[in-house]
Amino acid sequence: MTPGKIILVTGGNRGIGFEMCRQLATMGHKVILTARTSDKVQEAVVRLANTGLKVQGEVLDVSKTGSFKVFAQRIEAKYAYLDVLINNAGIFLKESLQSLTEQVLDETLKTNLYGPIFFSRELIPLLHNSKGGRIVNVSSFLGTMSDMNRNYTAYRLSKAALNAFTLHLSVEYPLLKINACHPGHVQTDMGGVNAQRTIEKGAETPVWLAVHTEIPTGKFFFDKQVVGW
Numbered sequence: 001m002t003p004g005k006i007i008l009v010t011g012g013n014r015g016i017g018f019e020m021c022r023q024l025a026t027m028g029h030k031v032i033l034t035a036r037t038s039d040k041v042q043e044a045v046v047r048l049a050n051t052g053l054k055v056q057g058e059v060l061d062v063s064k065t066g067s068f069k070v071f072a073q074r075i076e077a078k079y080a081y082l083d084v085l086i087n088n089a090g091i092f093l094k095e096s097l098q099s100l101t102e103q104v105l106d107e108t109l110k111t112n113l114y115g116p117i118f119f120s121r122e123l124i125p126l127l128h129n130s131k132g133g134r135i136v137n138v139s140s141f142l143g144t145m146s147d148m149n150r151n152y153t154a155y156r157l158s159k160a161a162l163n164a165f166t167l168h169l170s171v172e173y174p175l176l177k178i179n180a181c182h183p184g185h186v187q188t189d190m191g192g193v194n195a196q197r198t199i200e201k202g203a204e205t206p207v208w209l210a211v212h213t214e215i216p217t218g219k220f221f222f223d224k225q226v227v228g229w
């Protein structure tokens with residue numbers, strides 16, 4: 001993909017989301033950095049501006065599905081189209097099945113699953129206005145069927161469903177490129193200090209899926225390679 005694409009990142013104020021915004025802006029793309037409060041948007045935009053990078057900021061809480069229609073109208077009025085949506089925002093509440101509450105399951109699904117489902121649906125007309133619209137869902141190996149294991153029930157289910165949704169959406173919208181990826185175990189607030197992977201490396205594959213010229217659709221990636229769901 002040539003520079004100058006319009007790319008929206010959810011959860012862009014810290015962690016992998018912030019790093020993706022940084023890498024994409026460095027490549028010359030027009031980045032719409034979103035975060036759930038105006039303070040967080042402002043702080044992240046200023047942090048990037050201090051390194052010489054200009055990005056656009058917008059407030060978006062992905063758990064507030066009722067706000068998506070007005071948000072999409074605002075993006076359409078400002079930009080008319082969108083080239084790439086990166087559904088990155090996520091939470092990891094680390095409950096086991098024994099300690100799981102309905103509240104934790106609700107909160108996790110709202111952020112990690114309902115958000116990407118309804119936000120993608122709202123932005124698909126704008127992605128169709130692009131010459132090569134794409135969606136990148138930042139998922140996790142913890143949601144893969146082949147690696148299903150103990151603990152983290154809510155998170156695993158949310159990412160397994162996000163993977164299924166990715167495949168489903170790619171069939172529903174064959175004109176778009178729609179993929180999911182695992183970023184690796186990354187040194188963010190979520191990944192923790194013992195994670196081996198740098199944030200730069202963690203952002204590499206979702207950034208590649210957003211901008212690389214030739215990519216397939218309906219696949220799950222790790223380190224730029226297709227892997228099993």
Ligand SMILES: NC(=O)c1ccc[n+]([C@@H]2O[C@H](COP(=O)([O-])OP(=O)(O)OC[C@H]3O[C@@H](n4cnc5c(N)ncnc54)[C@H](OP(=O)(O)O)[C@@H]3O)[C@@H](O)[C@H]2O)c1
Pocket residue numbers: 010011012013014015016017035036037040060061062063064087088089090091092111138139140141182183184185186187188189190191192195
């Ligand atoms: N780190 C890893 O090892 C790892 C491994 C596999 C997959 N992942 C996935 O990678 C993605 C990014 O993770 P990360 O490691 O960068 O996590 P992180 O450092 O905890 O950052 C999470 C980001 O999501 C945002 N977010 C959470 N809930 C939100 C909401 N309701 N609305 C808008 N933004 C919200 C956070 O914003 P606030 O600052 O407002 O909380 C923050 O910007 C997630 O989808 C995660 O599941 C991470």
